[in-house]
Amino acid sequence: MVLxxxxxxxxxxxxxxxxxxxxxxxxxxxxxxxxxxxRRNGRIADNYLAGRGYVSIDPERKQLRPDSFHASFPVFVYVGWSRAGLPRHYLTLVVYGLGAGCYLLGGLYVQRTLRYFGLPPRAAWAGAGLWALSPGVVYYVGAFWWYxxxxLPLLIVVLYKLLRLHGGRRLYPHDAAIIIGAVVLSCLLRGYLLAVYGAVFAVFLVLMMRQPVAGQRRIAWGLALGVALALGVAHVPILLKNYRQFGAYTLSNQAGFELLQGHNPVAQGRFMFDWDDRTSPFDQYVRTAIPTLDSLNQYQESQARARLARQWVAAHPLAEARLALRKTLLFFSPENFVADAPRTPWHPFTALVHxxxxxxxxxxxxxxxxxxxxSRDVLLLTPLVAAWLLSLVFFVGFRWRFFAEPALLLFPLVVGYRLRARLQRPSAGTPGHTPE
Known part of the structure; x- marks a missing residue:
């Protein structure tokens, strides 16, 4: 029917x-x-298959150490892929194929979202085209091998379906399955999306609690609990694996490292490419504050870095406020993600959108x-707000700002349509028309 x-x-x-x-x-x-x-996750998978456990080589210590820095789910996938005897480059093609299919799916649901907000069909398709041709989607992230x-297209699909539920549509079983499956897969691939989806469903529930029909409220809570349960079950193997490695139920050890990158005397509000360079001011600051750094395992180091970040924030509230402003300006700057350089030139398309x-x-x-x-605008804008808050908590990562970009593009189109409709509305008191 949709096609x-x-x-x-x-x-x-x-x-x-x-x-x-x-x-x-x-x-x-x-x-x-x-x-x-x-590639790092792939090496961990290779070491696991060789009987060494979930470990990788530490370049400083020149030894294998337990590693749960990045998401663990891809490691499980790579282990299974290798056990099936499939070449690694086949997986690259599979990811490219899935990404391309999701690219078209995302464009379709951008169009459907704009139609839901009232835009006429051709304008909605034009908006979908703008999304499909936006710099991050078509090149800076989209042209490369990133999950x-x-x-992102799955988030667009989920948001559309939640918007429709908020608008009074029934929750069909296949829609519930799509929402739950999309959320779980996305969060397994990118752990920070737990924060984004947490914000999305919190806002969704608040909005649904204002609905006059009790059945709609119950359905909203049932869907949210179903998503939470599925996420919990899906992450149990990761929690158990990390407990066996480090004695703590964690999803990864990355958060403490990134928290300190975002809150320290030399922080600039963005990713620090020299964060582990022994000659850099940042590394020297960390080693002075944590003299036992080299004796800690990855989990302990993450915890120690997180404590140092919190201590710095408590001791430097004005510097933290200035840093938050800097991060906000950087978040809304017309830069785009690039994997191997500190920054990119401002892009005119991104500047115009912002x-x-x-x-x-x-x-x-x-x-x-x-x-x-x-009220539906709030749900549309929630991923943007969540990505901005992530940037304040950590640093501006243009790969997680990627999840804010649909809202940055769609909201002006929605407001532009509303304004056009108001400007075309006959003025009160015009002959032949009834005053409003």
Whole structure:
């Protein structure tokens, strides 16, 4: 039914976009290599298969050490993939294929989301095209081997379905399965999405509690509890694995490292490429504050770094406030993610989107021509707010700002349509029309 509703002119455009996407994937990575995070996970999987456990080589200590820095679920996948006797580069092709399919799915649900907000069909398709051609989607993240290319379109699908539920649509079993499956897979691939989806479902429940029909409220709670239960079950193997490694039920050891990157005397609000360079001011600061650093395992080091970050924030409230402002400005800057450089030049498309977003917010706050925030706007904007808060807690990561970019693009389109409708509305008192 959904596919039959797609206009004929969209199909050749979608095919062209898909070809461009795959051409970029393969052209930029002809060797079908993994990105640096997944190469590390791949080495952990190799060590596990060799009987050494979930370990990797520590470049400083020159020894194998238990490692649970990145997400553990991909390691489980790589172990299973290798046991099946499948070559690693086949998995690269599978991820590219899934990413390409999700790319088209994301465009479709951007269009459906804009239609739900009232935009006419052609305008909604144009908005989907803008999303599909936006810098992060088509190149900075989309052209490379990142699991965000699967997770972001799934977030767009989930948000659309939650918006429809908020609008009074029934929850069908297949919709519940899609929502739960999308949330669980996304969070297993990218752990920080637990925070994003936590915020999304918290806002969804608050909005649904205002619904007059008790049955809708019960369905919302049932869906949220189903998602929470599925997430809990899916993460049990990870919690058990990390407990066996470090004696603590954790999802990963990365949080403490990143917390200190975001709160220290030399923090600039963004990822520090020299964070583990022994000659850098940051590493010297850490080693002075934590003299036993080299004797700690990865979990203990993460905890020690987190404590140091909290101590710095408590001791330097004004510097922390300035840093939060710097992070906010950086978050909304027209930069895009790049894997191997501290920063990218400002992109005009990104700059225009961000300027349009702030214009839409200001016009709505000022109630220009009767504009106002609607409850469904809050749900649309929640991933943006969650990604911004993650940046304040840690640092500005343009890969998690990637999950804010649909809202940055869609909200100005929605407000623009509302404003256009108000400007075209006949003025009160015009001859032949009844005053409102």
């Amino acid at each position: 039959r509703s797609i206009p004929r002119f969209i199909w050749p455009l979608a095919a062209l976009l898909l070809l461009v996407r795959l051409a970029l994937n393969l052209g930029l990575n002809p060797g079908l290599e993994w990105n640096y995070d997944e 965000e290319n699967i997770a 300027l349009s977003f702030f214009a839409a917010v200001l016009l709505t706050v000022a109630r220009y021509r009767g504009l106002r925030f609607e």
